[in-house]
Amino acid sequence: MSVFSSVLLRSSVAARLRAAGCVFAEDEARILLAAATTPAQLAGMVRSRAQGRPLEHVVGWAEFGGLRISVDDGVFVPRRRSEFLVSTAAGLTGADALVVDLCCGSGALAAALVTAVGLPVEVYAADVDEAAVRCARRNLAAVGGRVFQGDLFEPLPAALRGRITVLLANVPYVPTADIELLPAEARLHEARPALDGGADGLDVLRRVAGQAPEWLAPGGSLLFETSERQAPEALAVAGAAGLDTALSWCEDLDATVVTATRR
Incomplete structure (x- = not known):
């Protein structure tokens, strides 16, 4: 395929995605074109994304x-x-640390942490969802x-x-009543237990924080993580x-993180 026709194809895919409401249509078109191996596969991927399936689920990976x-x-x-x-967490993780990724989902947090620290780290993870556990096992295999x-x-x-040195717990913190306000990509395509934090969004956090002292070294x-609005109560729960x-x-990422340390 010529460079000119490739440019035309990317433009066509981007236009389809843009019409479907994809904000980053050009970037997504580039990713889909790189992922597809046949015209039929590309057509199916574009159709699936235009119908609202998350890009990461379409291509099978997230950066x-x-x-x-x-x-x-x-x-x-x-x-x-x-x-x-x-x-x-990387600032608290030294050599031979024992790291646990709770509510691990794909295992992304633990995988990224081990990569960031570049040191020998003992890693464990857990999730209630079978599909998430399968993903996490693949993503964490390289770090044992x-x-x-x-x-x-x-x-x-x-x-x-x-014995746990660093306990990562990306617990669900969306209040149940707010689930219906989430973007369709999350609401329709991600497991509800990974999103629903109960009436005030802090139910799972209460359970984790309540048991954490007996597991932490x-x-x-x-x-x-928590939302800025929930931060005062989340701090109180851990305290x-x-x-x-x-x-x-972090202003750049609009991210709020609580660090709760065993005395």
Whole structure:
């Protein structure tokens, strides 16, 4: 195919995506053209994206923390703002740290953290969703991560109690009543348990924070995202569990992270 015809094809794909409401149509057209191996596959991918399926589910991966993270249908797509959670955790992660990624989804947080610190790290992860666990196992295989399926801490080996250095927990924090206000990409294509945080959005956080002190090593930290609006109550939840709390905010990513440390 000539360069000229490639440009025309990209323009055509971008126009189709733009008409469907895709804000970054040109960038998405480039990604779809690179991913497709046949004209028929490209047509199917463009059609699927134009119908509202997340781009990451269409191509099967998401870019996060400089990595290409495998993301299957129905699995929570890692958001770029969560890179701030990773960078905050990286400052607390030394050699031979024991890292747990709870509510791990695709395992993107743990994978990006290990890459960021560039040190030997022992990694575990857990999620209640079977599809997410399959993805996380693929994404964490290169760093020797062990991934378990189950509810929060329940499936983790008991030997980890009192030993976790860094506990990443990207818990769902959208209030139940606000789920219907989310973009259709999330509302219709991602597992609801990965989004729904209960009546005030903090139900899962309460459960994680309540159990965290018995799993964290002395001086170990629980790190989680929250919204700016929920931050005061989220800090109170972690503080009520006996953890020392600190709030961080990244203007560029509009990301709010709480670090809650065992005394």
